[in-house]
Amino acid sequence: xxxxxxxxxxxxxxxxxxxxxxxxxxxxxxxxxxxxxxxxxxxxxxxxxxxxxxxxxxxxxxxxxxxxxxxxxxxxxxxxxxxxxxxxxxxxxxxxxxxxxxxxxxxxxxxxxxxxxxxxxxxxxxxxxxxxxxxxxxxxxxxxxxxxxxxxxxxxxxxxxxxxxxxxxxxxxxxxxxxxxxxxxxxxxxxxxxxxxxxxxxxxxxxxxxxxxxxxxxxxxxxxxxxxxxxxxxxxxxxxxxxxxxxxxxxxxxxxxxxxxxxxxxxxxxxxxxxxxxxxxxx
Amino acid sequence: xxxxxxxxxxxxxxxxxxxxxxxxxxxxxxxxxxxxxxxxxxxxxxxxxxxxxxxxxxxxxxxxxxxxxxxxxxxxxxxxxxxxxxxxxxxxxxxxxxxxxxxxxxxxxxxxxxxxxxxxxxxxxxxxxxxxxxxxxxxxxxxxxxxxxxxxxxxxxxxxxxxxxxxxxxxxxxxxxxxxxxxxxxxxxxxxxxxxxxxxxxxxxxxxxxxxxxxxxxxxxxxxxxxxxxxxxxxxxxxxxxxxxxxxxxxxxxxxx
Numbered sequence: 001x002x003x004x005x006x007x008x009x010x011x012x013x014x015x016x017x018x019x020x021x022x023x024x025x026x027x028x029x030x031x032x033x034x035x036x037x038x039x040x041x042x043x044x045x046x047x048x049x050x051x052x053x054x055x056x057x058x059x060x061x062x063x064x065x066x067x068x069x070x071x072x073x074x075x076x077x078x079x080x081x082x083x084x085x086x087x088x089x090x091x092x093x094x095x096x097x098x099x100x101x102x103x104x105x106x107x108x109x110x111x112x113x114x115x116x117x118x119x120x121x122x123x124x125x126x127x128x129x130x131x132x133x134x135x136x137x138x139x140x141x142x143x144x145x146x147x148x149x150x151x152x153x154x155x156x157x158x159x160x161x162x163x164x165x166x167x168x169x170x171x172x173x174x175x176x177x178x179x180x181x182x183x184x185x186x187x188x189x190x191x192x193x194x195x196x197x198x199x200x201x202x203x204x205x206x207x208x209x210x211x212x213x214x215x216x217x218x219x220x221x222x223x224x225x226x227x228x229x230x231x232x233x234x235x236x237x238x239x240x241x242x243x244x245x246x247x248x249x250x251x252x253x254x255x256x257x258x259x260x261x262x263x264x265x266x267x268x269x270x271x272x273x274x275x276x277x278x279x280x281x282x283x
Numbered sequence: 284x285x286x287x288x289x290x291x292x293x294x295x296x297x298x299x300x301x302x303x304x305x306x307x308x309x310x311x312x313x314x315x316x317x318x319x320x321x322x323x324x325x326x327x328x329x330x331x332x333x334x335x336x337x338x339x340x341x342x343x344x345x346x347x348x349x350x351x352x353x354x355x356x357x358x359x360x361x362x363x364x365x366x367x368x369x370x371x372x373x374x375x376x377x378x379x380x381x382x383x384x385x386x387x388x389x390x391x392x393x394x395x396x397x398x399x400x401x402x403x404x405x406x407x408x409x410x411x412x413x414x415x416x417x418x419x420x421x422x423x424x425x426x427x428x429x430x431x432x433x434x435x436x437x438x439x440x441x442x443x444x445x446x447x448x449x450x451x452x453x454x455x456x457x458x459x460x461x462x463x464x465x466x467x468x469x470x471x472x473x474x475x476x477x478x479x480x481x482x483x484x485x486x487x488x489x490x491x492x493x494x495x496x497x498x499x500x501x502x503x504x505x506x507x508x509x510x511x512x513x514x515x516x517x518x519x520x521x522x523x524x525x526x527x528x529x530x531x532x533x534x535x536x537x538x539x540x
Contacts, residue, residue, distance in 0.1 A: 034374055157393050164384045167374055170364070174336070175388040176357060222420060223377035 014133040026235035029210030041207035047107035051077025053114035078191040131202030131254030202254040212261035216268035293342035320497035361437030372422040385436035407439040426453030463488035
């Protein structure tokens with residue numbers, strides 16, 4: 001694959017996109033996990049599916065729209081879905097988690113209708129469901145690079161506020177920081193990153209890339225910054241390791257990436273067991 | 284001496300139920316006031332009013348000599364809520380990171396931590412005797428230690444007044460004494476005015492300079508010596524060397540829980 005990267009543009013695209021997703025998904029994932037919002041990623045990925053299906057349908061029915069990149073429509077749906085979740089969380093204050101299944105089933109329902117209208121599954125849709133290395137275009141790479149830069153800058157500049165909001169929402173509100181606006185920015189970032197990640201790992205596996213590296217990191221990291229660092233490290237290991245393994249063993253990249261993340265998680269759990277078994281637990 | 288808080292003829296009701304009636308409390312600069320009262324006595328409502336979380340209905344509250352509706356200097360007031368039992372103990376943050384978050388508002392948006400802020404965090408941790416734990420994860424600490432960390436988080440923005448809601452709830456019985464020692468130290472050596480609210484009428488440390496007994500009405504408000512005289516008439520048992528036992532005779536019918 002190393003020599004392939006120099007020769008084939010599609011391998012370059014996949015490799016660089018994977019590199020970016022490996023940073024972004026776990027980076028936002030840390031905040032999602034500690035705020036106990038893990039399932040939001042799942043719900044939004046299914047809404048993204050509806051957006052992709054809608055885009056493919058339009059492409060199918062309106063020849064003038066052929067060549068429309070489904071990534072854009074996926075992003076629009078994902079961001080729309082995230083705003084809708086926030087609205088629902090406000091409506092069902094006592095049952096905030098209810099917003100997630102509502103959005104999730106709505107997304108799937110809509111997606112299935114669009115798919116059937118577009119005359120069922122085709123290889124395009126299949127590549128979005130499970131990820132496909134060859135499907136990543138140069139345009140995708142540029143869009144994802146843009147999203148990466150925006151998200152990383154926002155996280156750096158709003159780190160203090162995001163930390164406080166995650167650790168102690170009540171205190172954040174009481175201390176007078178603009179908690180609502182910051183949460184809003186956060187949830188839109190999550191929606192964008194989910195739409196961006198689906199190219200590589202596929203819609204059905206996106207949320208795992210946001211949660212598994214973080215789950216492993218939380219077991220062994222000390223403090224919040226270290227949790228972020230380890231999460232990104234594990235995310236990169238999974239994505240890049242998964243892409244290489246999939247390339248050489250001819251496996252589905254999305255699945256390989258996720259299974260690698262699971263392997264890292266198991267190792268982290270065992271590592272923690274061993275070190276705390278030896279007494280102390282600290283390194 | 285300037286009054287940090289003046290509460291004048293304060294009354295409050297939730298729909299039909301009256302919670303506070305004609306409360307008058309003055310908190311002088313540099314004092315350590317404990318407001319004691321049973322559950323449902325209106326303590327939390329009083330705190331929320333003082334913190335501006337509830338709107339005044341009747342009466343006035345002056346903070347640092349200014350009417351609460353016009354008061355903007357909220358960083359002068361540090362607030363420690365009943366945290367020990369309500370935060371996510373699995374949260375992967377060090378004590379240092381938690382205390383740093385107390386500077387978020389003061390620093391403002393789009394700013395970063397500098398060396399001087401780190402020093403402030405360390406200083407706040409030293410003030411509560413937790414400096415050696417700064418790199419530990421918050422979840423690894425005991426309830427009492429966590430409570431100290433939350434006090435440090437409030438201290439780091441250098442408030443003049445510290446308000447504590449039931450601070451001893453998560454603290455082991457044997458550590459309550461040293462916890463009050465620490466609070467007394469903040470009061471005397473750092474000159475921070477303390478307002479503490481507790482239902483634990485059994486134990487009030489001698490570090491407290493003033494006491495107020497609340498149960499819808501204010502039943503007593505004065506300094507600790509006076510209070511001792513009043514309470515010793517009915518009860519003179521003493522638990523420990525410098526812990527007074529208070530009889531609280533105000534739980535007549537009315538509001539409970």
